[in-house]
Amino acid sequence: MLLRLFRLFFALALAFPTLAQASPFMDKIGLRNAIRVGLTGDYAPFSTYDPATDSYEGLDVDLAHALAKKLGVHVIFVKTSWPTLSDDLKAGKFDIAMGGISVTPAREAIGFFSHPVLSDGKTPITLCKNVKRFGTLDEIDQPGVRLVVNPGGTNEKFARAHISRATIIVHPDNKTIFDEIIAGRADLMITDAVETRFQAKRHPELCAVHPDKPFDHSEKAYWMPKDRELKALVDEWLTRLKEIGALQRKIDKWVD
Template identity: 30%
Template sequence: MIKRLSVAIAAAVLLFTALVLPPAQAQSVNQQLAAGSVLETIKKRGAIKVGMSTFVPWAMRDKNGELIGYEIDVAKQLAEDMKVKVEFVPTAWDGIIPALLAGKFDLIIGGMSITPERNLTVNFTQPYAHSGIQIVAHKEQAAGFKSLEDFDKPDVVLAVRRGATPATAAKRMLPKATLRQFDEDALALQEVLNGKAHAFITSTPTPAFEALKHPDKLFLPIPEPFMQGAEGFALRKGDPDALNFFNNWILLRQQDGWLKERHDYWFKTRDWAGQVVGE
């Protein structure tokens, strides 16, 4: 009888342990994750640090040297909704992910396309913008070019921004072409304007804007983007609370139309061009 009672008590203890301790441990883990979230850092600091890089019309300097653009509007509105200030950290594009991992800023809002390669290193939110990759070409150098096959030749020089998704797309889809990489979009474009490259490959709407600005030198050999992309905020891995918050912020700002309104202003009009030198 005593032996049976002991077995019953042991079974009850084991059952209690199985049912009670795991949830308690899970709650402890959840609390630790929440306390370590970048959201807590942002709230304590009273400011959100945003890594970004300048390229039209995502982020650029106006005539007074102030940052303007779609990304800038997004980051400012995000900060306002979080009731904190925003601090922009301009960073070279090819070093922006290492800088995020090193803790130089809290997240990247920089027109970063979601790719499997990047996603192995950082987490992405759901897309807050959708862009495409398009070609703007020199009228003389690329005369008669009408397809991707026309550009996929060893004697064709393509200018791209180093480390950007269009550069990766050009390598994959135009492997025979000669790729010339630059640290800034403006430098890559200038190479084409100078007649030293056949075309500049970059994200929409830049190709269309540049063709309109330089009708004597540039044209769109392929009217539509040859590749579609989706852009998300990039975060350090291991922070589910931050990922959840930013995903829901994007969802709500999509639902109320704010993201579309801002995107249409920067990508479908040139009303802002007078604020920027050279635009």
């Protein structure tokens, strides 16, 4: 146990010389010899979970492994969900949440966010034949239009803030939500532009609507308890990845 702490401290000293000392929070990571990363596992291209192999893949899965390697510890993925994400963070179920988390004031009140990983915004995705129907929020917010959302995250919050006349359909499984549009049970979804691009490539029937000009602007970052040492460590790690181009290479691998 003491050897693990020494190894973590030594790795931190070499990798992050500007950090004065490890915090009690970081000591727990050292004692565990692992950093616990919370993932929803249902938000491609950031994280997807395969129950058949009990494994995760995606942009933030790759980066979680890179962060753990930098610390000299293992990574443990902890399953969470968008409705329970805040409660799970407050309960200490993981050390850091990754997987395409948008920065919001409500979340900032609970924990620290890292430097942004990428910028994004909400935009529609629909059947390609309907792209011209749903270019504006006013065109979307019409009686008879069916807007599907996943529960508990910023997609549902955006929809309920801007949609009052169209029908909002809550679909509990974010992995199959786009099938609802393809099957004709919903007309569109409003989600992050990065996800609309990814899903449009996977489903030729679907098209992203003006993903380069989303309705709003948001940033994706990593979310953690209010531990200043951990935040400083993650920020410095991300800064270095950006400086050497490694972060952009990872983004280009998963995001087009």
